[in-house]
Amino acid sequence: MAHQLTNKEQLLLEDLKQHEMVCIKKYQDYANQVHDPQLKDLLNNYAQQEQNHLNSINEMLSGQIPSIGQGQQNQQNQQGQQSQQQQLLSKAAEQSWSAANQNDAMLLNDLLMTEKYVSSAYDTAIFEFTNPQMRQALNHIQKEEQQHGEGIFSYMSAHGMYNPQ
Ligand SMILES: [Fe+2]
Numbered sequence: 001m002a003h004q005l006t007n008k009e010q011l012l013l014e015d016l017k018q019h020e021m022v023c024i025k026k027y028q029d030y031a032n033q034v035h036d037p038q039l040k041d042l043l044n045n046y047a048q049q050e051q052n053h054l055n056s057i058n059e060m061l062s063g064q065i066p067s068i069g070q071g072q073q074n075q076q077n078q079q080g081q082q083s084q085q086q087q088l089l090s091k092a093a094e095q096s097w098s099a100a101n102q103n104d105a106m107l108l109n110d111l112l113m114t115e116k117y118v119s120s121a122y123d124t125a126i127f128e129f130t131n132p133q134m135r136q137a138l139n140h141i142q143k144e145e146q147q148h149g150e151g152i153f154s155y156m157s158a159h160g161m162y163n164p165q
Contacts, residue, residue: 002063020054035100105161
């Protein structure tokens, strides 16, 4: 059963769609630019998750509730992501600061800024939705944006690129 979107929902989803397309492009481009192969894997993994987000937004734009199977898939991704983050942390000590690292750091700072912005865009959108399941779906995506932020933050901390005081 298709859900009839309000004008506001439609406009918000169009914005989120643009955001997701930018995220996919950035993660793919930056994965090609970074020097650390493990970081490359992490960014490619996130690019795939952003693609899943885009698919969910497109489903909502057509009035569909995003499929339940997606949630299970995302949970698996999260588990893989966590072990990936642990590997990144354990490898970190072996690596030293370099010009290559500095370039990676700049790209990661940009991704972190992007995720902060996108997470905030989802937070605003959620408050305008009439359908509880669509709110759930948006909340799920927002949570994954925050997990991307956490993954980037952890990598940067472990590699001396980010020093929270
Ligand atoms: Fe996303």
